[in-house]
Amino acid sequence: MTTQATQQPQELPRRSESGMHTRAINSAAGVLLAAMEQGRQTPTGLAIALDAACLLNSPEHAARIAALEADREANDREYEQATARIAELEAEREKLVRWHSEDTKTINRLVARVERRQADLIALRNDALAVRGSLAPADGPRAVPFQLGETLAPAVDWLIARVAELKARLAEYERPADEDPITFTLTPAAEQLAETGGAE
Structure with a gap:
């Protein structure tokens, strides 16, 4: 004998029992309303609208997407910071290159000056040795x-x-001779000759 079970209508669970999220339902309702106002009436069209709004994802998937988005934003910030740091380092490098170029020029000038002074000192030393050889020759008398x-x-x-x-x-x-202070004394004969003017 066949027994027909009486089917009673299943009651919808209350919001507290079903675990429904009011915010998610309101978001979905808003998306569906906007889709219907745009002329979408078929279930497929409405599902596409929900998918475009990322409302068909599971909570786990949504959390994963949110974590990935947060990671992307953090990576973007890190990239911007790294780009700024690279620009700073490039500016420092260019400054160091300029300083190195200026230092190289300065060093080259100083080296040239030192070489000139060394050449002058060598020349002076050679002159001094030559003078010593002239003043005190090894094979002759000393000049001093x-x-x-x-x-x-x-x-x-x-x-x-x-x-x-x-x-x-x-x-x-x-x-x-006229500046010589020597005094002369004339003899008597010379005096007489001087008086007569040299006439005899």
């Missing part, structure tokens, strides 16, 4: 009556004084 020290200044001072002394002595020899 003392040993040469580390410097040539004492020998030069002695030579200057010696030259002045010789010039003064030479001036004595070259003085005219």
Whole structure:
């Protein structure tokens, strides 16, 4: 015998029991209303509107999408910060290149100056050695009556004084006879000759 079970209509669960989210339902209703106002009446058209609004995703999928979006925004911020840092580093690099170029020019000038001074010092040293060889030759008499020290200044001072002394002595020899303070005494015969004008 067949028993027919009496089917009673299933009651819709209350909002607290179904776990429905009022905000999600209101969002879906708003999307559906906007789609219907745009002329979409078929279930497919309405489902497309819900999908375009990302309302067909599960809560887990939606949370994953939100996390990915947050990661994307964080990556964008990091990219912007990295781009700004790269620009700063590039500016620092250009500054360092300019400084390096200026430093290189300065170093080259200083090196050239040092080389010129070294050449001058070598020339002066060679001159000093030549003067020492002239003042105190190894195979001849000394030009100064003392040993040469580390410097040539004492020998030069002695030579200057010696030259002045010789010039003064030479001036004595070259003085005219009328400037000589020697007094002359005439003999009587010379006096008589002077008085007569040299006539006999």
